[in-house]
Amino acid sequence: MAIVRNATAHWEGSLMEGAGTVTFDSSGIGTYDVTWASRSEEKSGGRTSPEELIAAAHSTCFSMALSHALAQAGTPATTLDTTAAVDFKPGTGITGIALKVTGAVPGLSAEQFQAAAEGAKAGCPVSQALAAVPITLEAHLAE
Secondary structure: OOOOOOEEEEEEOOOOOOEEEEEEOOOOOEEEEEEHHHHHOOOOOOOEOHHHHHHHHHHHHHHHHHHHHHHHOOOOOOEEEEEEEEEEEOOOEEEEEEEEEEEEOOOOOHHHHHHHHHHHHHHOHHHHHOOOOOEEEEEEEOO
């Protein structure tokens, strides 16, 4: 059976002058403000955007997929820190996603970590859902 998670968006006014909220219904963790400015300008003003929400989902999903793959291979990670940077160009859309991961994985070479990270990128359900967008990956072992 599929698990369903829900969020609700509410918007008032035009795109440029309007404002809205997004509420995480399933988890109940909160309601967050969104505006066109928080999406299209460098400073978000304490508000979120669809791209930030995608980045949160992608970095989390990728980390979970990589953690699972490493454990299955007998080399569990001590820590994984992943950043997803989602590029948005007004008038064009989402043009790319850059994943960067640093992991502490005892007994693993840099090449093995890179290969595991590439596999996780390919197998992550969020990566698969976003396959229409170029996704790059940088993977490094913690020093």
